[in-house]
Amino acid sequence: MVDYRFAFRAGELERAAHLRINDAPRLDPRARAIVFWRGKLLADSSGTPVRIALNHQALSDSREEPVFVGLTSDGPIFAADLSLWSPAEDATMIGQFIDQSRQTHPGFADAMFVEIRGVMPTLTRLDGECVATGRALIGWHAAHRFCANCGTASVVESGGWVRKCPQCGTQHFPRTDPVVIMAITRGDMLLLGRGPSWPERMYSLLAGFVEPGETIEAAVRRETLEESAISVGAVRYVASQPWPFPMSLMFGCHGEAMSDAITIDPVELADVRWVSRAEVLGMLDRAHPQIGPPRPGAIAGALIEAWARGRLLDPGYWTT
Ligand SMILES: [Zn+2]
Numbered sequence: 001m002v003d004y005r006f007a008f009r010a011g012e013l014e015r016a017a018h019l020r021i022n023d024a025p026r027l028d029p030r031a032r033a034i035v036f037w038r039g040k041l042l043a044d045s046s047g048t049p050v051r052i053a054l055n056h057q058a059l060s061d062s063r064e065e066p067v068f069v070g071l072t073s074d075g076p077i078f079a080a081d082l083s084l085w086s087p088a089e090d091a092t093m094i095g096q097f098i099d100q101s102r103q104t105h106p107g108f109a110d111a112m113f114v115e116i117r118g119v120m121p122t123l124t125r126l127d128g129e130c131v132a133t134g135r136a137l138i139g140w141h142a143a144h145r146f147c148a149n150c151g152t153a154s155v156v157e158s159g160g161w162v163r164k165c166p167q168c169g170t171q172h173f174p175r176t177d178p179v180v181i182m183a184i185t186r187g188d189m190l191l192l193g194r195g196p197s198w199p200e201r202m203y204s205l206l207a208g209f210v211e212p213g214e215t216i217e218a219a220v221r222r223e224t225l226e227e228s229a230i231s232v233g234a235v236r237y238v239a240s241q242p243w244p245f246p247m248s249l250m251f252g253c254h255g256e257a258m259s260d261a262i263t264i265d266p267v268e269l270a271d272v273r274w275v276s277r278a279e280v281l282g283m284l285d286r287a288h289p290q291i292g293p294p295r296p297g298a299i300a301g302a303l304i305e306a307w308a309r310g311r312l313l314d315p316g317y318w319t320t
Contacts, residue, residue: 004284004305007297008132008242011125014071015133020159025068026054030075033059033066034130036138037082038094039246040103040113041131047119049127050111054078058107061085067137067160069130079134079160083142087113097197117245121297132242137161139246140174148172179248180219181207183303183312184232186257190280190307191230192291193264193272201292203283204300206272207250220255228272229263232256238306239318241299252299254312280308 019025032051035042035058042050052058054066059080066078087103094101099115116131123131137160147154147165154163154172163172183205184191192203208223210216217235224232232255241250264272275283275291282288284305294301303312311317 004294004296004301006241006299006302007120007123008128008244009125011127011129012072013069013077013126013129013133015069016071017161019071019076020068020161021157025071025076025159026078028076031078032075033078033080034069034134035080035082035108036135037085037103037105037113038091039116039135039139040094040099041116041119041135042105042108042111043114043119044111047114047122049123049131050108051077052080052108056107058082058105061105061107064141064156065160067134067141067156069133069137072126072130077130077134079130079138081138081142097199117295117297132244136176136242136244136247137174139244143246144172175247176242177248178210178216178219179207179243179250180210180216180223180253181205181250181300181303182220182224182232182235182253182255183238183307184224184228184230184255184257185307186260186274188277189274190277190304191224191228191257191262191272192275192304193227193269195268196270198270199292201290202295203271203273203275203291204294204298205303206269207300210251216251216253220253224255224257227265227268229259229261231258233258236313238303238312239299243298250299252303254303254307277308280304284308 034049061082061084063083066080069077089103093099102112104112149170150168152167154165157164194203210219220235221232235255238252243250262272283291306312
């Protein structure tokens, strides 16, 4: 049985916001950086993030200073982006649904850049929190180099937690995009769907971005109605997961369906279907004839497994 505890939950990271305007973390001899490149993580052969010193020569491939992620019992942790580097290896898989390619930087003998979704189930809680925070911050910087108010190139402040415009003075802060992901049930049936470009046999819960001016509950009802034409009544929040691809926060919810008949939105989804609890248990055991198991590490799989075991709405199940 796959372990469906999800990645990126709160670990032992101390965010230490009061130190972001301070040079002390950067000057600490124990300070280390985890390293990103085009959204991928520098990891060793076991998938563990590699931590490098802040004077490592490879950081000359960074456009900006490493950002301060927080404090750990081993010292301050930063995140660096080697965005100026180009690999010798093939990079055409990057950004595809499943990227199993590896890229090797000449500055790191025993490490390679790997797709984070491939290693996230095995990250420790601390590493997971550092990786989620670092990747989201790095991704935000890469996409927000210019002031949204006047278009001038902005500068990094506060250890990477602010970009300030030198022209108009506007401060810009890292953003997180809220997404709802929902276990929609009707009696002993669970609603699953699959995207048009997903690997064969992969199904998951319906999900979608929360829109401006919308509550989480309303977003669950609207997205479900748009994608499947199912009406949803009561909605309850269950658990959340940072999802740094590039910078979302997934709100895991349960919704009670008020109707059965499915009409698929063909732009968003290739299939939507009701699946029985027995079928879901078979799917988790890799024994379902048409549906494979959920991707380990994502909250979707955790919600699906919890529902199958009758624990979805048990608060004690989600506290560890
Ligand atoms: Zn400006």
